[in-house]
Amino acid sequence: MDQTAVTYREITPGARVAPPGAWVDVAPYAIPQTANPHFIANGVCVLLDDSQIDLCGEDRAWFYRRADMVTANAGAERAAQFSVSFDPRFERVDVHSIAVIRAGQRVEHSATAFYEVLRRERNMERLLFDGRLTIHVTLPDVRVGDVVETSYTLFGMRKSLSGRHSAFVPFEWGVGIVETRLRQRTPTHRTIAERTYGDVPQPTQAEADGVIDRRWRTFERPGIRFEALAPPWIFQGAMIQFSEWRSWAEAAATFTPLYEDSGPLAEEVEAEIARIAAAEPTPSGRATAILRFVQGNVRYLAIAMGEGGYTPRPLADICATRYGDCKDKSKLYVAMARKLGLDACPALVATRDGPALDQWLPTGQAFDHCIVRVRIDGRSHWLDPTQEAQVSPLGQLAECRYGWALPLAPGVEALEHMGEEPYIxxxxxxxxxxxxxxxxxxxxxxxxxxxxxxxxxxxxxxxxxxxxxxxxxxxxxxxxxxxxxxxxxxxxxxxxxxxxxxxxxxxxxxxxxxxxxxxxxxxxxxxxxxxxxxxxxxxxxxxxxxxxxxxxxxxxxxxxxxxxxxxxxxxxxxxxxxxxxxxxxxxxxxxxxxxxxxxxxxxxxxxxxxxxxxxxxxxxxxxxxxxxxxxxxxxGGKFVRNGQGGGAFGVWDAIRWLLIAALIGYWLWRYFGPGL
The missing domain is CATH 2.60.120.1130 (Jelly Rolls)
Incomplete structure (x- = not known):
């Protein structure tokens, strides 16, 4: 079954076996006789972690190659599993190699392997469906001493991102990797900003034929000890951020139109708006009444397939189905609020990284949740329509505090701080x-x-x-x-x-x-x-x-x-x-x-x-x-008086001895007189 050439083979729509693109640099790496003991974990020594990003084609292409040396049977079980996930609605994947290298001989399995295509839905219990597919292969006959090398390229990104590239790439993990490589190819007419966090290696750069080729490399960098209970928004390992987004204003301008919808609302929603208008004369009362309606009458269900991960559904669909994710519920809230004269807009937040967003390069991919900002009397209130019913008035209910938010409204130029959590x-x-x-x-x-x-x-x-x-x-x-x-x-x-x-x-x-x-x-x-x-x-x-x-x-x-x-x-x-x-x-x-x-x-x-x-x-x-x-x-079956608990001498002991001392002093004074 020796194979060196990769042939084309369709696995499933959107996935195939194919050779890597001509732009990929499949440079060799060192395979030692025995693994470096300082880089072994879970029965495996990772010899190579290689990422290459190409922004010169019609779609972004991200090539990834990994080589694991098996050092124990437990490692063989892990190394024999190959998986890659993709969203078939906007991504496609080419599998290039699934090989076992033993005693210098390479056995290529990619063309003949049995590929399982799985829809795993890892967040199904949270009522979130993303439609991603996972291609999985279990390799036969992987032994201690083998090197398992795999590689693939992932193409594409969501249309709502307008082709703007953004990514975080780490250089350090909890386990050391013998060699880490990162490469990015960019046409000279595109500007990709970079920001480093921690000890990122210095890059090399070459430019030819209108392409800038930047490369980073680490060798035998040990794993790091991640500190427990560190704030989740702090990067603990070396990391580099790439972003083609020029400003937070550009991100706001990109996503704001996705939430604009002038379509009609359902009759029952219009009736609720009329009821709130009659019952709640104040802006704060109206803001909380809308919140309770959306929280209580639109159940949570996220269909984040394809563009659904970034784009809310039409108002008509939200009202008809009475379900929606954070984007849908925020969109409905804003539509109702504006009909009642409130200054409301959706706002994107990062539930984990929010306190550090002002230190990041601007990017449209920083956010994982959508809430609502309501401005009343010059103050911003941050409300979450996905919460279970919040029955208290504005000022008493718990508002969102995620650090920084990006309001989606015309003219927004920057992130807005959400304020400190109230002390109660x-x-x-x-x-x-x-x-x-x-x-x-x-x-x-x-x-x-x-x-x-x-x-x-x-x-x-x-x-x-x-x-x-x-x-x-x-x-x-x-x-x-x-x-x-x-x-x-x-x-x-x-x-x-x-x-x-x-x-x-x-x-x-x-x-x-x-x-x-x-x-x-x-x-x-x-x-x-x-x-x-x-x-x-x-x-x-x-x-x-x-x-x-x-x-x-x-x-x-x-x-x-x-x-x-x-x-x-x-x-x-x-x-x-x-x-x-x-x-x-x-x-x-x-x-x-x-x-x-x-x-x-x-x-x-x-x-x-x-x-x-x-x-x-x-x-x-x-x-x-x-x-x-x-x-x-x-x-005698009863507790003894003055049994000890929490200490041997208490306040009543002190009072008792003071009384005894006073009594003795009195009798001494009485019998012997003040001249004693």
Whole structure:
């Protein structure tokens, strides 16, 4: 089956086996006798990663070649799989080579391989269909020591991009690659801007016959350690950005016409517009009424096939089907808003990279979501019609905060900052624990939780999906993981205040056998359902990048413990503080039988400087010991008075000894006189 020449063969419409274009440079690479041990991962050593981009033809052509040396059986299983995906509506693919090189002999499989054509729809569970096809081949007889070399070229791009080239190409990964090559061919009349991030190698350049040929190469560059919890908008490895877009204004001017639609709206939509006009006299009231209508009456479904990934459907289709993706729902919102006299337009955002967009070269391919900007009284409001129904008024509902956005309106010249996330008291948890006189007495445990802002909206969405019964059933299962005998006595949403975007839940449980024997004593632990999970652990070691803290806001927890038998408790207070985050915990003695734990986690910005990583670790350590452990002795089946818990000497001990000392002093003074 030895083959060196590649013949033409159709795989499926839009995909074929064919030789590479004449412009491709299939330069040789080194194949060592044994793999460099510093570049082995998962049973494979990647010898070559080669990307070549050609902008001189009618369609953009992107050639890719990879060579893997198999070093273990696990690597053979992976290297034997070849896949390439494409969208047949605007892309086509040529497979050039699927070869196994063994002991210097090359066996070419591309012409005779069995190609499976799959439509995988990786985001189907998110109701997003892109129609991409995957060509897949499983190679026979791949062994340790073999080199598997594959190559293909992908042609085309969406018409809505007007042929403008834009791409990010990395030079570093978590695993080292022996040799990385990047090449870009550009006709002299086209201007492609470049911006580098990290340690990108210096390019070489040649120019001939009206073509600029730029090349980058790295050799034996080791893999990098990606820092956990780094902000997702920060590039951790070396990266180069190419862009043919001259400005953000050009991007706005390109996409704005795609959202303009003067077609008629459905009768029921026009009726809703009339109802809102009569019921809501203020711009803010109208803005939120439209939002609730689109969120609640147009279900989410994304058909992102071909141009559907960038272009919304006609208003008539959106109204007729009552479904749509973010582009469709934003387009309908804007159409309704303008009929009601509101200054509204679609806005493109990047849900992951948004805070860094102002540092990028302008590009129309930076965005992955569409929302709405509404201007009221000189202020921009950023609303997402794809969210589940937001019932609160403007100013209280949670608006989108993704860093930078690109409004799609005539005359837009630049990105617009979406403002900082408002600082709110987003979670307030209150627990009451009532303990009996013996370890056999059931413990009564109550959780009362108030959520505000985005947390309240998330809870409403969960209640809407699961129903109160279903949701509290899930919560019960969660509590029973710690207290298997816990029985709910009351579970309900006690308050849902739309005006202030605040929701409170109440859960009351009776827990039998909550005290666990440990030798001669019994132990009970409170159960933190909220604070502990706010932050996750951060690995030890040097930190170079900021720590991603998530949402801004304050979270508090209060635990009141009431005992039937007095217990000695020592009050304490612990606090850890950084520039943008702080945590405080304090144990109070309220009476001989009542104690209170208070905790406050305060996050004032999205990130924490790398220099304060240890502060973050210390706060996580505090959260991981956020529960109180009570330890009590038992005699005759009852708890012993003054059994220890949380400390050996408490405030009542101090008062008792002060009284004793005062009494002794009094009698000494009485019998011996002031001259003692």
């Amino acid at each position: 008291h987003s979670l307030e948890a209150s627990e009451q624990v009532v303990l009996g006189k013996s370890p056999d007495a059931p413990v009564k445990y109550e959780w009362r939780v108030t959520m505000r802002g985005w947390r309240a909206e998330q809870m409403r969405a969960r209640v809407g999906r699961e129903g109160e019964v279903g949701l509290f059933k899930l919560y019960t299962e969660d509590i029973q993981r710690s207290f298997p005998t816990a029985t709910p006595t009351q579970q309900l949403v006690v308050k849902d205040d739309h005006a202030f975007n605040e929701l409170t839940t109440l859960e009351q449980f009776e827990i039998a056998n909550a005290w666990i024997p440990r030798g001669a004593v019994f132990v009970f632990n409170t159960l933190d359902l909220f604070m502990r999970s706010m932050l996750v652990r951060l690995d030890a070691g040097e930190r170079k990048l900021p720590v991603d803290l998530g949402h801004v806001g304050k979270m508090t927890r209060r635990v009141e413990i009431e005992m039937a038998v007095p217990m000695r408790v020592t009050p304490w207070r612990r606090a850890v503080a950084g520039s943008n985050i702080s945590f405080e915990a304090e144990l109070h003695v309220l009476s001989r039988k009542k104690y209170e734990l208070t905790q406050t986690l305060d996050i004032r910005a999205w990130t924490l400087p790398a220099s304060e990583a240890q502060v973050y670790r210390e706060i996580v350590a505090e959260l991981e010991k956020s529960d109180i452990e009570l330890v009590r002795g038992v005699k």
